[in-house]
Amino acid sequence: MTSAPAGSFRLTDRAARERAEEQLAPAATRAAGTRGRARPEPEDGLRTAFERDRDRILHAKAFRRLKHKTQVFLHPDGDHFVTRLTHTLQVTQVARSLARALGLNETLAEAIALGHDVGHSPFGHIGEEAFDPYVPGGWHHAAQGVRIVEVLEDLNLTWEVRDGIRAHSWKIDPPPDTREAECVRYADRIGYLSHDALDAVRAGVIRVADLPSRALAVFGQPGSEMVGSMIDAVVEGSLADGGRVVMAPEPLAAMHELRGFMFARVYASDVAAGQKHLAIDVIRRLVDHHLAHPELIPASYRDTEAEPLTQVVDYVSGMTDRFALATHDRLFDADASAQMRPLLTER
Numbered sequence: 001m002t003s004a005p006a007g008s009f010r011l012t013d014r015a016a017r018e019r020a021e022e023q024l025a026p027a028a029t030r031a032a033g034t035r036g037r038a039r040p041e042p043e044d045g046l047r048t049a050f051e052r053d054r055d056r057i058l059h060a061k062a063f064r065r066l067k068h069k070t071q072v073f074l075h076p077d078g079d080h081f082v083t084r085l086t087h088t089l090q091v092t093q094v095a096r097s098l099a100r101a102l103g104l105n106e107t108l109a110e111a112i113a114l115g116h117d118v119g120h121s122p123f124g125h126i127g128e129e130a131f132d133p134y135v136p137g138g139w140h141h142a143a144q145g146v147r148i149v150e151v152l153e154d155l156n157l158t159w160e161v162r163d164g165i166r167a168h169s170w171k172i173d174p175p176p177d178t179r180e181a182e183c184v185r186y187a188d189r190i191g192y193l194s195h196d197a198l199d200a201v202r203a204g205v206i207r208v209a210d211l212p213s214r215a216l217a218v219f220g221q222p223g224s225e226m227v228g229s230m231i232d233a234v235v236e237g238s239l240a241d242g243g244r245v246v247m248a249p250e251p252l253a254a255m256h257e258l259r260g261f262m263f264a265r266v267y268a269s270d271v272a273a274g275q276k277h278l279a280i281d282v283i284r285r286l287v288d289h290h291l292a293h294p295e296l297i298p299a300s301y302r303d304t305e306a307e308p309l310t311q312v313v314d315y316v317s318g319m320t321d322r323f324a325l326a327t328h329d330r331l332f333d334a335d336a337s338a339q340m341r342p343l344l345t346e347r
Helices: 014-020 049-058 061-068 084-101 106-115 124-130 141-152 159-166 179-204 213-219 223-243 251-266 276-292 309-318 321-330
Strands: none
Touching: 014 276, 049 106, 049 159, 061 084, 061 141, 061 321, 084 106, 084 179, 084 223, 106 159, 106 179, 106 251, 141 159, 141 309, 159 179, 179 251, 213 223, 213 251, 223 251, 276 309, 276 321
16 A cells, blocks of 8 residues: 655644634634534534534434435335435535535535434425424424424534524524525525426426426526526525525526426325325324324433423324334224325336
8 A cells, every 4th residue: 555645634623624714705604603502512623513513413313214204206116206315415415505606604504404304204295284283383394303403312503503404494484594594495495496396207297398488498407407507596696685695586586486386286296295185194193193102102212301292293203204104004004004105106
């Protein structure tokens, strides 16, 4: 083995990395200026506070479960459909691209993006709706994500990362505090619109030609071309605005039109939503059964200080699609979940 010549490396420790962040744009969030953690910790010798958060999320159990959670189509029988994990990785890439182009803290954007969906339920947004009757004001995966990192896995993340997870959805008010979290908001929308459109074409739900003509003219074909065009539009809009991460007006109008089309033709399609009642029924039967038998909740996934209903919702909402179906099969008859496997195949 050939050894590297003396002096080939240079130690880049936390102090050096924090000094490098001083060269970021004025709007960037510096790790050295973090609002801190709920429990103070000694600083790491090598990593900044946001780098430590990124690593903790990557090693979290909730992050690993994303590989078996639905993005759009329930339990697809194909290798190329987007899962919640691949969506998260795509969002992370887009968020990093936006942050770097705008001179923001790329690592903070990465950490928020990796953690933005850790609170998602089985069966995607259909599952989210299933929990609403059990939670005053409704159940939302963003709030559950914060609960996971603060309580159930207690990652002790910085305030900025937790705030970004809390408000990554455009539905949440107040909006996130950092410009990096605003990058994640756009990255999430860019990721799901472009790749969900590809999945819908693959599933035979729509054709590329069905997509709004303005969206195709402004952004190009769904996939890498559309992602790149949307990133450029956010960079252009943000540089023009000077204070917020925004998309330029004309592309933003095209994005809104594309989003409306996707909700009407894909997210509410017969393929994606035709078995919505079955998914909701599976989840609610699991919740009701564990409310009657709380001893079935594993000790490793229980906040014993919470109300019984909260403990049950924590457990069932943390299930992957296949674990929820397998548990339902074991506890009840397999008829309902059998109808959900598989909903569609690769085309």
